[in-house]
Amino acid sequence: MRKLKFQTCLLATSVAAVRLAFAAEAPATPDVPVMQEVLVSGNRAALPGVADSATEGTVSARQLAVRPLLRTAELLETVPGVIVTQHSGDGKANQYFLRGYNLDHGSDFATSVLGMPVNVASHAHGQGYMDLNFLMPELISHIQYRKGVYAADDGDFSSTGSARIEYQRTLKAPLVDVSLGQHRYRRVLAAGSGQLGGLDVLGAFEFAGNDGPWDQPANLRKRNAVLRASNGSADNGVAVTLMAYQSDWRATEHVPERAILNGEIGRFGALSPSDGGVTHRYSLSGEWAASGAAGASRVRAYVLDYGLNYFATPSGFISGASADQHEQADSRVTWGLDARHSWQLRDVELSAGVQLRQDRVDNVGLYDTVDRVRTNTVRQDRLRETAAGLFVEARRQWTPWLRTTVGLRRDQIAADASATGGRFNLGNGGTASAGQTSPKVSVIVGPFGEHAGTELYANWGHGFHSNDVRGATSGTHPSDGSPADRLALFARSTGGELGARTRPLKGWTSSVSLWQISSASELVFVGDAGVTEARGASKRHGLEWSNSYTPNHSLTIDGDVAWSHARFKVPVEGGGAHVPNAIPLTASLAVNYAPDGAWFGGLRLRYLGAYALEETNQQRSTPFWIANLKLGYRLGARWQASVDVLNLADRKANDIEYWGGACTRAEQRDGSCGGGIDGRLVHPIEPRSVRVSLRTTF
Template sequence: MLALGLSLVASFSPTSRVWAQAAAPAETRSAEADGRVDSEAEGDAGPHGAEAPASADVGAGTRSDGPVGGPKPANAERIPPRDAAPRPAERTPGAEAAAGPDGLEPGSPRPDADASKDGLSDARAGATPPRVLEAPEPDFPEGADPAEHPTVIVHTTIGESGEVVEAHVEESVDAVFDAAAVEAVKRWRFAPAMRGGEAVVSRVRLAVHFEPPGFSQGASSPVLPGPLEEGPVTTIERSQTAATADDQDDDEATAAFAATVEAPFDHGKNARAPSEHRLDRKLLESAPRREAGDMLSSAPGFFMSRPEGGAVAGRIILRGFDAEHGQDIAFSVDGLPINQPSHIHGQGYAELGFLIPELVTHIDVLEGVYDPEQGDFAVAGSARFHLGTEKRGLQLKSGYGSFNTWRHLVLWAPEEASTGTFAAVDYQSTDGFGQNRDGSQISALLGWEGRKGRVSHRLRGGVYGARYRLAGVLRRRDIDEGRIGFFDSYPFPTAENQNAIALQAFATYRLGLHHADGGRSTFEAWAAAREFRSQQNFTGFTQVSLTNPDLRGRGDLIEQSNRQLSTGLSAVHVTRPYKPASWAVGHVRVGTDGRLDRINQTQNLVQAPQNTTWDQRIAADITGVDVGLFGEVDFAFFERLRVRAGFRGDLLLYDIDDNLGNRTPRFRRETTIDGFRRSAAGLAAGPRLSATYALIPGLDLLAAYGEGYRSPQARLLEDGESAPFTKVRSVDLGVRSSVETPIGSIASSAGFFYTHLSDDIAFEAREGRAESVGPSQRLGAQGSVRWEPLHWLFTQASLTFVRATLLSPPPPSAEDPDPPFVPGQALPFVAPWLYRQDLGARQAVGSWFGQEVTAFGGAGYTYLGSRPLPFATAAAPVHLLDARAGLEVGRVTFDLSALNLLNLQYAASEFAFPSNWTPNEQPSRLSERHIAAGPPLTLMANLGVRL
């Protein structure tokens, strides 16, 4: 007997068009979720694992569109997704679903739906989830507090005949409501889940929502702006007033449901800007990825690479920002801030190498600064990774590929636990795709989530280590003239000894409280210890010792070391919903977060191969504190307009012990000692505003304005200086739409954006770090489209254009008292054009020895336009095509991936600066183009088994 464990999500707004859009993500989630056969299912359900083909059918063909009272779609057989954003495929435990508003299980076929009309045969569907036939209202317990509006999550097993064979509380409220919820669910009646034309046992999670007698969830009670959730939670609540499809039409049924859909960056209705996106599991696993960080390449406007090599954080481009190693983007992983302030290798240094791709359920991206929770480094935007896995049980996976690359993964996810509970170890080693690129890394990640009643807990922890040799950069002219190979490294010890090591451990804990009045609070604590050491030579032989000028020509091998211990706390409270008038409803969110960083950093010149130090450049101890306070009023008006007005302020304090400051001349050694101790503080504050207006069904207008900041490199502060911040002001204007067409569902977003920075920074090769270049701005436009023409096929494309310009000359210096500047000159390293297209397919194709065979594949194409470089040069455009294909037979999965399928030689990054790699010739001091080679065609074969 097959058993299906289904995670269903659907949502509807009872009244508001605005909120009806917000509900869309939930429904779209159901599309992915529906087809997912849970390995915890009874019997032999397991092998069909991840995404059963029923998913797209469900998402595309089961629900009618339209808000309450709105026009009923003519093609009710097909369900238009209501959100323009990508569809998340996996959820946290809270993101489970309940019955649909029309009495159907969300994502399940309508009773009257004729699949063949849509060209969707049973065979294509593969499996169909159960659907609700009858769903009597839950009874509000006598004697219960009328002020309570609880929701109980009930784990329900549905038999082959559609009866509820078992129901137990998964998320409890209290005994009274728990019992009432179970009692209600047991009275519900379903059409059973189907596979291969046969009824099978299935499991669903149902959210039973209680309202006291007399409380209507009807048209006059719009869905509230959702309270802060613990992650991407979507909960569909089946209220007492729910009716079945038998006694209500779709619209009336819709009115019977309340949706609580919220995540800080949830998309669809909750999107603050057209630039807010969610990268769901379906999208993330469509194209092959070198690492988890590469997943962001599927987000509009993002380009990810790791040009310096393993163990050195990747380089990121986003909407006209060369974010270097993370200086312009705030990264977090389940509440753990990733950016490291005042890191020696780059402000906001963000190492994502510890992430295990299989554990990333989705990524929420907000481009721009519009959420009060966005703090330091949210200059171009922010990206939040969410961890978990819906594939339960023990997974073993090994891969081998080009350049003697190995990857081994052990992932254990207890079947009885939630998706956020897991343990995984990922080991990789490689010889590298050229000289001096070999290395290895290991990452262990742990997660646990639990919930009892109104209290939830989440733990995360991890340990990561990576050590790679680095090839460094090459002068373009040397390559073009045949003096060195594209993937080579300069044949000097000072180049061949380049390497990096990254070590880190972290732990986070979050406590969530769901208040009886509908409010919610979260408290979070985290700690991370991170160490980084690199030895890199960008310039060859140009350096002269500052300590002893007689020392020179020993190679510019810069050794950077950064040891950082960071701890932080945060608390957020979302009030109960307020409804001051029939046409207005909303809530208030307030919160605070703070962190303390203790940093020890050094920078020396070392002489290879003995690594003897021949000059000291930096030796500093820094303590930094950042405390932020934020709040936001979030209200909906007239069921069409949603306005969020927020504010955030941060106070940052620094204590710097610059051990090499006030460097003394040699002739005064007797009377002076090096060192410069100082402290500084500064306040950064600004508003965060956004508005969404439902113009017509399926089309929202969005506008957002926000002011954010980037903290300074502490070591560059003067004593008592009012810490200067890079102030950012950003504006986004655009639309989001979702339409159902005869050729499939199409979700899109488009808009214009403008960003102004008070003080930008750019890479300085001689010091191997970023330096100030003055104020800048970005003006651009962006559009993205997701099209799902068939239930097993989808594609997503995005195009970004941006004109990034410098607004005034860089700060003058003795070396350059009048820095080059032409009004309107393009910022270096920033590509004006970026195009990305993802394609994914997954379909059951038959069976083999009784095991279902599923074929899957995907591709990702990136075009990065020509990038302007300093001093009159420009980098060549980059074309990258990645593809993968595989088969899943029962519990065994095999796939073959090809990265850079066209095997094009490209520069992962380009720089322009003087260098001298011909130490026996008169050195040129002119700026030269340098490149870091991107990987060539890389094949990888992977074999996985689930036990």
């Protein structure tokens, strides 16, 4: 009965929100002022007078075009302080880090593409799993980012921030881009747009493959397609988009470092010959927007089909001569809606909206496997998870030098889980529901007379990430039947920030922020074990300095430094309070050169400081820096060639390091393995590699 009332309430709220959105006036004539989103081209920092915090901004397509990329998800490293790595094969979601958080595969940073959330709730591998491999960088119009929990329209998975990625509606000219590189890297992209029946139609297809430097070739194969029809603009128009993505690969997982040092395997060797996976993502989305003197409205809706079968051997050979491989399987359909409306009421800009999402998970499971053949079902479940978010936000300009933004958000989640397999799992399952109200406040002071480019910011708010519904409905551990505590659906976070943004010189925007955030519980779903673990409350604080300098139309220089301090509020058993894999210091420098002439290019340097591998901080990672270079030349009006040199200095370091128990084949064979040997687990960065691209437009 409670579930029925909840769903009825959601339906009524949705209908009301859609009616409200469509009540906006028709597109206005050019001489009528309209409310619309302000974007910045050429400089990623938000403009004073527009931003609500010191740590938000927009990255333009022009900046992305000359950025050297090893992996697609490195596009997110345009967000100051974000680090993107990998501990497995490149067909899998990346590992993300920001503000002292090991975000795993996306648990505390929310990303959307064309209004569709990318983070997957109650995922087979990890909560908030965020696979961005389906992106086509050439189609992106801009990336709008925020950090912190201060915006009312940011909901689940946004404790550290969010990024909204938008695609273009038209291209200047059709193009074909062919890229070849070392380790059998190859990529073909064909894209173009035109008019059809009064609509702007954009189409793109991508095929990519890569073996990587691994002793065991990755055999990555990616197929990707986009078809987009639109009319009008993003503020006054409609668009419908079809997207289809498939990928399969073989993975070299992280391995015990001692296996490399003692010569059992090479630096790029693997313990298991059959790790890897297959995945797909098919989506249909639509949007409608109208802006007028009375306000602005936007409605976005989507449905997507997602699947993953992922095979991994993170512990090696603890259990015996056969590798301890397991499969994590996920098959679901997700639909959702985002409707919002803004009014200008005298001195107050008022916004309100509703966000709905339902995940219909036909199967999410964990299986023991040998060479990708299932030998035992650890757990298998069917899930239904419905999430609703209502938000309202008021922005007021009190004086020429003072404005405030006050927001309130209410989130509700209702879910049911049915165990469909697993010896110790069949007693699990049931229903769970919970809600959270999250207030948000921002105070902005400035400009200051002749220093009109300077603003000061104070921000505070509540946020959260949801937890896997299996953790909220399971009374036993599926691996052995031992009792398990049912955990909360919400992990609440509270954050605050003091910041400043200034323009010391023409074209130079500099911002500094002092932030803190506390999480009620470091609750994470561990896909390798099929359980949700509570790792205690935590607190973090840090300092960030971000700079963007555009001295002229051709040149942009971005430089960032981020320091953070992450600790558990209560030390774990053994006395340690450090949060493992929380990177305390990162820095980056990017130079983009994109004139209208023949030459163009980009250089990026990134530094990762040493971080604790376990709670006592006795074991630490090795710090390193890495550089990537892109250099291109336009051969007339239609042709251009470019070369990417990745890991320019050929640094020998590790993309990721962990501390944990594992066994190699030799240790199992000679009887020294026992229940696993604690040690450093590493995944090396790829050596220097060169990729050459040739593009033609017509």
